[in-house]
Structure formats: C-alpha cells, structure tokens
Amino acid sequence: MTYPPDAPRLARGGKSIYGAPLGILMLEARFPRIPGDMGNAGTWPFPVLFRVVRGASPERVVLGGAKGLLPDFIAAAQDLVDLGAEAITTNCGFLSLFQAEMAAAVKVPVATSSLMQVPWVQATLPPGRRVGVITVSRASLTPAHLDAAGVPRDVPVEGTEGGREFFRVLITAEKQDMDVALAAQDILEAGRRLVARHPEIGAIVLECTNMPPYAAALREEIGLPVFDIYTLVSWFHGGLRPRRF
Structure with missing residues (x-):
C-alpha cells in the first residue's frame, strides 16, 4: 500500500470519534425534523455529533426559562467533547442563558444561540x-x-x-x-x-x-x-x- 507524499506518518489519538468536530445539544422532542431543521442530520454539509439532553423539553426551555437544566447541558456538552467535539452549539436560541457558564465549563468554543x-x-x-x-x-x-x-x-x-x-x-x-x-x-x-x-x-x-x-x-x-x-x-x-x- 502506498500513501500520498504529504500524508502524515503519525496518526494521533485521544478521541472516540473523528471527522465530526461540531457537537449539537438537542432538546428532547418528537416533532418532525424536516430538511433544514437543525436536528435533521441531512441539513449539514459536514458531519456533526448529536446529544439529546433528557428532560429538556421545548416547553421547559422556552416557556420555563430552562430552570434547573444548566448542569444537564454542561454534562452533555462535556460528553460530546470527550467523544471528539471541538466546539459546541445547541438547538434552541433560548439557551443563550447558558452561554457564559457552558463556555467556561467545557473549555472549547461554544455558540448557544x-x-x-x-x-x-x-x-x-x-x-x-x-x-x-x-x-x-x-x-x-x-x-x-x-x-x-x-x-x-x-x-x-x-x-x-x-x-x-x-x-x-x-x-x-x-x-x-x-x-x-x-x-x-x-x-x-x-x-x-x-x-x-x-x-x-x-x-x-x-x-x-x-x-x-x-x-x-x-x-x-x-x-x-x-x-x-x-x-x-x-x-x-x-x-x-x-x-x-
């Protein structure tokens, strides 16, 4: 087997999943995720990692101010980073409330909203x-x-x-x-x-x-x-x- 002359000779490890640097935190919901929706994997022209935050319903996050959910979102984000995500985003703009805390906790770039x-x-x-x-x-x-x-x-x-x-x-x-x-x-x-x-x-x-x-x-x-x-x-x-x- 031959390799291109510019291919790296040392493959570096440290992750569980490769080739999907962006992690998306999902609310727990069952409505249709049509093409273009953030939760439809076909929306993205690049691979992404998804993680559903259990108990974080749209009603609880939007109408309830996401009260009590910050630890759950931080834990899910940390799990995505452990898997291989190099940055984190979320699928609800109302999670801007957690921007500073999540960025501090996960130590990678975060864009919540x-x-x-x-x-x-x-x-x-x-x-x-x-x-x-x-x-x-x-x-x-x-x-x-x-x-x-x-x-x-x-x-x-x-x-x-x-x-x-x-x-x-x-x-x-x-x-x-x-x-x-x-x-x-x-x-x-x-x-x-x-x-x-x-x-x-x-x-x-x-x-x-x-x-x-x-x-x-x-x-x-x-x-x-x-x-x-x-x-x-x-x-x-x-x-x-x-x-x-």
Missing part, C-alpha cells in the same frame, strides 16, 4: 437600519436572553405564538405531525408584522433553530437578508475546518 449574530449583522448595516428578530415566543424572550447573547434590549422582536401551527407543534407539543405549509405561513406572517411595525429594519435574525427551512421564503417575501442557526453554524464550522486552497 442564533441570537449571537445580531451584533455582527448590525455592524454590516448602513446608518439608520436595524436588525429585527423573529422568535418562536416573543413573550418568553427576556432581557436576560438578549443580554447573554450581546443583543440590545430594544431590538425589534416578533413571535409566532399567535400562529396556527409552528408554536403549537414545536413548543406546546399538541401533536407530532406538522403542516409545513401552515408553519411556513406563521413565519412569513411574523416577518410581515415585524417590518410593518419597524420599517427601519435592514436584516432579520431567526432565533429558533427550526426556522431555517423557511428562511429562503422569508427572504423572498420581505426582500431583506435573513440569518439563522444555519448561517451561524456554517460560520462556526468554517473556523474548525478551514478550507484548504
């Missing part, structure tokens, strides 16, 4: 334009969530809790199936309300990690750039495995 993109996107906009946020639950997104992600407290926010499908499937778990067209309408209607109330908005950040399947339609609907957990994780992974030229 899509909301962390808000200040970055704001820096790209011309004077007089602002970032707007669409979240799964406007009433539950507190100043503490925003502070933890570095988001100004006066950021314009719109939620989907008044919709017909998205919130009641993902958060209150009223059923396990989902009408994707109705869910899409909930996102589009939230976007229309947001820009109608705040015409100065120049870009949108989607808090919820289940919203990327609808980002392209929202971009077409409102004519503004849309950022989500897919854009965040793609950037994050790009630093873990820079492209060779």
Whole structure:
C-alpha cells in the first residue's frame, strides 16, 4: 500500500470519534425534523455529533426559562467533547442563558444561540437600519436572553405564538405531525408584522433553530437578508475546518 507524499506518518489519538468536530445539544422532542431543521442530520454539509439532553423539553426551555437544566447541558456538552467535539452549539436560541457558564465549563468554543449574530449583522448595516428578530415566543424572550447573547434590549422582536401551527407543534407539543405549509405561513406572517411595525429594519435574525427551512421564503417575501442557526453554524464550522486552497 502506498500513501500520498504529504500524508502524515503519525496518526494521533485521544478521541472516540473523528471527522465530526461540531457537537449539537438537542432538546428532547418528537416533532418532525424536516430538511433544514437543525436536528435533521441531512441539513449539514459536514458531519456533526448529536446529544439529546433528557428532560429538556421545548416547553421547559422556552416557556420555563430552562430552570434547573444548566448542569444537564454542561454534562452533555462535556460528553460530546470527550467523544471528539471541538466546539459546541445547541438547538434552541433560548439557551443563550447558558452561554457564559457552558463556555467556561467545557473549555472549547461554544455558540448557544442564533441570537449571537445580531451584533455582527448590525455592524454590516448602513446608518439608520436595524436588525429585527423573529422568535418562536416573543413573550418568553427576556432581557436576560438578549443580554447573554450581546443583543440590545430594544431590538425589534416578533413571535409566532399567535400562529396556527409552528408554536403549537414545536413548543406546546399538541401533536407530532406538522403542516409545513401552515408553519411556513406563521413565519412569513411574523416577518410581515415585524417590518410593518419597524420599517427601519435592514436584516432579520431567526432565533429558533427550526426556522431555517423557511428562511429562503422569508427572504423572498420581505426582500431583506435573513440569518439563522444555519448561517451561524456554517460560520462556526468554517473556523474548525478551514478550507484548504
């Protein structure tokens, strides 16, 4: 057997799993993970490691403020790092509450929330334009969530809790199936309300990690750039495995 002349002669160990440097902490839920959803492995053009945090239901994390769950998320993140993850992210933007504690505990880069993109996107906009946020639950997104992600407290926010499908499937778990067209309408209607109330908005950040399947339609609907957990994780992974030229 021959090897390329530039191949390393020493293979280094120390991990259980190789080739998947990004670990994703998942909430415990049973709703559909359609393509584009963070919890659908086919969404990602690179391998990832998943770990479900037992007891961390969407309702408990979003509506209940994730009370009492920090030790469980730290333990799950540490397990992913032990397996081979070189960085950690989560599949709920409301976990921004745990950003500082998790980064300190696991000793690898951590990005808990899509909301962390808000200040970055704001820096790209011309004077007089602002970032707007669409979240799964406007009433539950507190100043503490925003502070933890570095988001100004006066950021314009719109939620989907008044919709017909998205919130009641993902958060209150009223059923396990989902009408994707109705869910899409909930996102589009939230976007229309947001820009109608705040015409100065120049870009949108989607808090919820289940919203990327609808980002392209929202971009077409409102004519503004849309950022989500897919854009965040793609950037994050790009630093873990820079492209060779």
